[in-house]
Amino acid sequence: MNAVLASEVFELPIRTKDGTFIASYSATGLCGLRFPEPNKAAPSGERKPSPAQVRAWHAQTTRALLDVLNGRKPETLPPLDFGCGTGFQRKVWNALTEIPLGQTRGYAELARTVGRAGAVRAVGGACGANPIPVLVPCHRVLAANGEIGGFSGGLDWKRRLLEREGVAVRG
DNA sequence: CCACGGTGGTAGA
């Protein structure tokens, strides 16, 4: 595969009752998921047809996203491409995928998990840089005092996702 | 309740 093809990214929409998400795929898997942007119109006109591999991944992504939005654990995920992250960020993102649906962790807890007990604030930064929210569940990380903490996609989304999973948040 | 210092990783200059 040449360099151009290897770096090509395909973007495909996922329509849900919460709006239309946009999934991005690289040559090695799902590399991005964006929340619905109501103001932005869907790209019009012809799009380059997606390879069969991308379509297969997209079917998995779609099922998994709808599952999580309905508070159900997805059966399978597509391969995740964390190539855009630093080593530290990838460790944090991998740790996030280990948090079961309906459970939460603290930032400090996550810091210990990745072997950097003191890097609590940096963990927050890595969560904020998560390119695949919802499926890489950074919304399951709360502050140590039980408050909600932050969310790059907006706190309304964090609260909504936790609510669908049956998690009560203080505040 | 609030203030503050310690803290590690990142981005930008």
Added chain:
DNA sequence: TCTACCACCGTGG
């Protein structure tokens, strides 16, 4: 390099 951020945390008023 140096510096200025931070989705934090614990302690102390």
